[in-house]
Amino acid sequence: MGASSSKEQNVSSEQREVESLAASTGSTSLLQNAFSKLADPQTNAIPLQSLQVLAKPPKVNHGFLIIL
Numbered sequence: 001m002g003a004s005s006s007k008e009q010n011v012s013s014e015q016r017e018v019e020s021l022a023a024s025t026g027s028t029s030l031l032q033n034a035f036s037k038l039a040d041p042q043t044n045a046i047p048l049q050s051l052q053v054l055a056k057p058p059k060v061n062h063g064f065l066i067i068l
Contacts, residue, residue, distance in 0.1 A: 038050045
């Protein structure tokens, strides 16, 4: 079937299961695309501030969802 996206040899069965589920639902490419936009091109790391912004729940105003 599909190849695992893990680069490490010693990957837990839970990690393999999560990666397999993400790959089977098409989420892998979506997540890679989203996180690559947040990552610093030199370090390939995502700044903590960016993750904190993503972790905040969306604001709701009079029953309508506001995307900031």
